[in-house]
Amino acid sequence: MKNTAGFATRAIHHAYDPMSHEGALTPPLHLSSTFVFETADAGAEMFAGAREGHFYSRISNPTTDLLEQRIATLEGAEAGLALASGMGAISAALWTILSPGDELITDKTLYGCTFAFMRHGLAKWGVTITHVDMTDVQAVSAAVSDKTKVVYFETPANPNMRLVDIAGVSEIAHTVGAQVIVDNTYATPYLTQPITLGADLVLHSATKYLGGHGDVVAGLLVGRAEQIAEIRLVGMKDMTGSVMAPFNAMLILRGLKTLALRMERHCSTAHQVATWLEAQPVVSKVYYPGLESFAQQDIATRQMVKPGAMIAFEMTGGYAMGKALMDHLSLIMRAVSLGDAESLIQHPASMTHSTYTPQERAAHGISEGLVRLSIGLEDADDIIADLGQALVAIADKQAAPA
Structure with a gap:
């Protein structure tokens, strides 16, 4: 399938020919840990990188x-790398590139x-970490x-939705x-x-939208072929061992087939919910990002x-009200x-960003009352109704005499 095909078409068809696999419409799952060499010379050539193949x-x-070919074409990159988790992708890439x-x-603001x-990890290894407000180029x-x-x-940044100008920051960095x-x-x-805006490497926690069904933990990385090959052999193979299981790759390949459809529904519902929340x-x-007030x-x-x-x-x-909201939803x-x-909700200060001290959260733009909401595929009216009854319950408790 040529790269000129549309996004959804590539997500479904790219780099796979059923007739090369006995007509199987769905790509086969290869659970083999090792692969047989045709000859000793063929094995030697594969180890030396002179011949393509799996060993x-x-x-x-x-x-x-x-999967690596699919994510690369969807991101407009030369090559992709599948890893065991999003953190596996982050650590493998940074361990490969950085030195003391x-x-x-x-x-x-960071996850x-x-x-x-x-x-x-990095700071103790002698890498200087400098935090900058990247909303200001x-x-x-x-x-x-x-x-x-x-x-x-x-x-957008996790959890407060700050955006960074990819093209502007990339130009400066280069x-x-x-x-x-x-x-x-x-x-x-x-x-x-x-990548099309100037970035060198792009990564994903494929656990999230790319898998899309809450049944897999995985990471993906894309970039120039030469650098992806280096990260594969250094950061992944030798330094972290953060290797994706073939079964997990199969689940993400399945998820990619419906990514375009799911994102359309996710986004449409999110806009309705965000507009409603703004009036509470x-x-x-x-x-x-879809609100005029953003x-x-x-x-x-x-x-x-x-x-x-x-x-x-x-x-x-x-903080108290942010936590209280969690317990009033059904x-x-x-x-x-x-x-x-499924729509998922969490309170960063007590959950995902509890690794920050309160002072660090304040410095990094994560307030104590901030709530993060991932809009699922349910009907918008049902999501709003659940939020509505929870907010009423919280307001009533707050108004009740001590």
Whole structure:
């Protein structure tokens, strides 16, 4: 299938010919851990990289290989790499690229485990971690130097929906020879392709929208073929061992087939819910790129096809009210992760970003009353009704005499 085919067509057909697999419509699952060489010379050539082929599933496998080709074409990249988790993708990439004495510049808002890895892993290894408000391109320009090896950010950022101008930051980073790594988990390649905007590497927690059904943990990475090959053999094979299982690759391949349809529904419902939330008296602020009140709507319009399905909002009662909302919902599930068919809600200060101290959360733009909502595939009216009854219950408790 040519790359000129549409997104959904490539997600379903790219790099697979049923007639090469006895007519099987669905790509076969290759559970073999090792592969037989035709001759000793053929094996030697594969180990030397002089011949294509699979010889051990810690390095490559036909099922994961198909997934890698699919995600690469959807992101507009040369090559892809399948890993055991999103954190596996992050750590394998950064361990490969960075050395002691290098500097990594990152946004002030990060997923909690990414923040912890940079602090507990990279910083202890001698890498300087510098946090910058990347919503301000000039702040990035002032921060980069000849020591800057990587510029890393999420857009939209987890959990508060801050956006980063991918093209603007990439241009600045490249002036000092730094590589730009973008976590595209929230947007997915259906909404944003950072490679086309100047990024060097793009990663995903494929656990989320790409899998889409809450039944797999996995990570994906795309970029230039030469660099992806290096990360495969160094960061993945030798340093982390963060290898995706073929069965998990099969589940993500299945998820990709419906990604376009699911994102359309996710986004449509999210816009309705965000608009409704904005009118609620116990909600002081809603962060959603599709709202006119969203401060960075201009960036969202430039680099996102649609505003996505993640919503963040502030409760007027701070930490206590943010937690209380969790316990008054019945349809929306209290759970971390996102991008599933089920709507999921969580309170970052007590859950995903509890690795930050309260002072760090304040410094990194994560308030105590912030709530993160992943809009699922349920009917919009049912999601709104569940939120409505929960907010009424909280308001009634707050108004009740002590």
